[in-house]
Amino acid sequence: MRDLPRLPIPPLKTTLARYVETVTPLLSKDELEETKKRVAKFLQYDGPMLDLQLMQLQRQSKTSWLEGFWDSMYLEWRDSVAIHMNPCFALQDDPTPERNGQVTRAASLVSATVWFIDSLRSQTFAPDRERGERLCMHQYSVLFGSTRIPQFARDRLVTQHNSRHIAVVSRDQYYWFNVYDEDGKPFEIEELERYLRFILNDARQTEEKSDSPLPPLGMLTTAPRDSWAQSYQNLLKDPRNREYMDKLTSALFLVCLDEHMPSNLEETGKILLHADGRNRWFDKSIQLIVCKNGKAGINMEHTAFDGHTTLRFAEDMFNYSVRMRCDSPSSWSAFDQTETTNPTPPLVNKLNFTITQDIRSDIDKATVEFNKLASACNTSILHFVTYSKSFLVKYKLSPDAFIQMAFQLTYYRLMGTVGSTYESAMTKKYYHGRTECMRSLVNEAMTFLKVFTDPSSTALDQIQALRVACTAHANKVRLAKNGDGVDRHLYGLFNLAKQQQKRLPGYRIPEIFEDVAYARMRYDVMSTSNCGGYALSSFGFGPVVPDGFGLGYILKDKCMHFHITNYEKEKTVRFQALLERSLMEMGELIKSGIPVRATLNDGSKKAKL
Structure with a gap:
């Protein structure tokens, strides 16, 4: 397997542009403008130097430039590993x-x-x-x-x-x-x-x-x-x-x-x-x-x-x-x-x-x-059989992207706002590859939510918004699997900056990593992963933040299975009920052209989308 390609490093300018796009749904207009300034400053000053160090690490590494940082992330975790x-x-x-x-x-x-x-x-x-490509077996x-x-x-x-x-x-x-x-x-x-x-x-x-x-x-x-x-x-x-x-x-x-x-x-x-x-x-x-x-x-x-x-x-x-x-x-x-x-x-x-x-x-x-x-830690299980993977494939929709949009709709209905969402994307096509993060709250997902919460939107409007969001999601998953994501590149640069701070007295961590945007992007209120097959009846894990959800799911030809965790019992139960409703209504929209009317569950004030 040593002949497999090594995990690439995307061009810094490309990563930063994608970063701004990723955090846009999480920020106010003023916050976004401040973030753009810090990104521009990083691209002009600290960024190129840190990126050169990362490229040097890539050349020197026998496996992957990410592996050392990845191991440290896990092994330096100081809380309980259980849950x-x-x-x-x-x-x-x-x-x-x-x-x-x-x-x-x-x-x-x-x-x-x-x-x-x-x-x-x-x-x-x-x-x-995967699709004919060999994967790393390490x-x-x-x-x-x-x-x-x-x-x-x-x-x-x-x-x-x-x-x-x-x-x-x-x-x-x-x-x-x-x-x-x-x-x-x-x-x-x-x-x-x-x-x-x-x-x-x-x-x-x-x-x-x-x-x-x-x-x-x-x-x-x-x-x-x-x-x-x-x-x-x-x-x-x-x-x-x-x-x-x-x-x-x-x-x-x-x-x-x-x-x-x-x-x-x-x-x-x-x-x-x-x-x-x-x-x-x-x-x-x-x-x-x-x-x-x-x-x-x-x-x-x-x-x-x-x-x-x-x-x-x-x-x-x-x-x-x-x-x-x-x-x-x-x-x-x-x-x-x-x-x-x-x-x-x-x-x-x-x-x-x-x-x-x-x-x-x-x-x-x-x-x-x-x-x-x-x-x-509360657990709720949803076994959904009305619509399934084969149904979505029949209507030429990515099953995984459809589920991710259902998560976004469910969370918005429950909380009245949106939040950062983590989806794991495998990078094992590379030597010692692990995962990249796919951020599901893409701008097209925001448009999807706006259309679905607009009382005047038609079924055709909603179907179009859903298809565009699913296509955008699927494209970003492909980028992540190809090593062209945002999170891992920035994580490598952030770790190099921390090493620099230890070596050089007076060195300051670049402002991009101390910005509200970087913190919000990494605060995963929904941590999600699609992992399953015929041998499994469930796949689950705990939330990664105190007020977040752990969402493990399995997509099968005749059913969908969801393992939901959260640290509040009521929120866990309500999320399951709203997810079932979202899946049902989105399926009916695709099948019969019945528009979705996505009202909030508790009547609380909606965040502006």
Whole structure:
């Protein structure tokens, strides 16, 4: 993959022109004029010098000029990674109900994941492509065996590329076992089921025999990073704990055997995104979560990889797990019965961490703080079937752009104003490519909102405005995927300016980065991402600002699925209801020519568009 092109740097003048265009909907007339002055000043003075430094970095970098800045953005994050950073996938149920018992399902997913890892290691894995173009495969090399290690100021990421074992947690008790025999052959699924069942029984019996509740050590991974770093240092003062932590850190992935039994997608989404923080290790790159009733999914610490990479894994894993069981029905018919006798399998090892009173106090504190965060994070699920991806394709509209316009209409109806919107655009066509930001609140989207809120507008007016906005959005997505976006270029220049400030006493950060426009652009009241396929029933993440929405969505041929998060219950519920209304009305407009009358939901004063 080294022959792939490197992430480009757009011409500075072009980026700045696009920046002004991007922030225009967010600013008053006076603010916009001030921003234009600061942009012109930057283009004349600091900008060219910083851009030359960025080009030099591009020439010197072995991977991507963005990679160092990107890693720092993630690893220097000091708040909890749970909810704030880690997204989740909910897997579809196994199509055969009898295979959805906890042990059966867990063993299937473990076996399928090991198969996936083997295909990576043996290089029999078909490379990713998009519209015929090869995509960078680097992220797969750090998908497994990776763990985020807490440290003061900046965490570090470690990867054990030759790992042969997995970790399992049940009732807050951690275990590990190899998934390969001495000859390097993966264990049969019956062996995996036996080990997993042993762990479930051992954890239950240990909990029942304990005089006091067992300390949920994994709660520490929900704490702010510097607090967790201090606890981590204290924990590793015990040599045995250090040995146990090495096993947990170097595991290929973590399997979480939960006692939860979610009855709907909303409950499942909450459990996979955060639950109560127990029975997890949020620093692990991949956590396979399997509930007592077989509902399953993935929580990921994705410092080193993005949703597209995990999606390929999820779909291949799901497909293999179903096909494997179909090929060998005898392997599941009698399993998932809890055994009364439970001889210790020789390859299962328990991680009996020594928990001091100080560590217990840290766990208690982390539990209290995370309970506040988890309780405040509301989740709402919208499963929309009236119109779908195939319907939009039939009417020659970009499904993704249509959804983004529905988000804009919904937010305006709810809040009476507009706000900065982030949509992730993949840049894996470049070597070590990650993502670029597509700003969905384009000027054409503002025109779309004006027309849709004009009582005198006709259906033809609205259809035209919608089509123009969707076309503009799709074009900007293409620019972002080609590395011609705004955010990453400016982010690189901003980081170079901060480095300059540290080296040169008296150097001032350019005014463009201290302007209200730059702050508003980066304050994402809607953080959105389209990531899904046949294997997923939901995809979600937390809001990125205190008053914002996290909007994960999946577009399928026969339905659309939305995972909505916000820190206010009423706003979450109302956003879902208004989104459903927007989708319905926009679909009716396209199908039947019925104009939309986009009144506000609460009668509050509208912002001038």
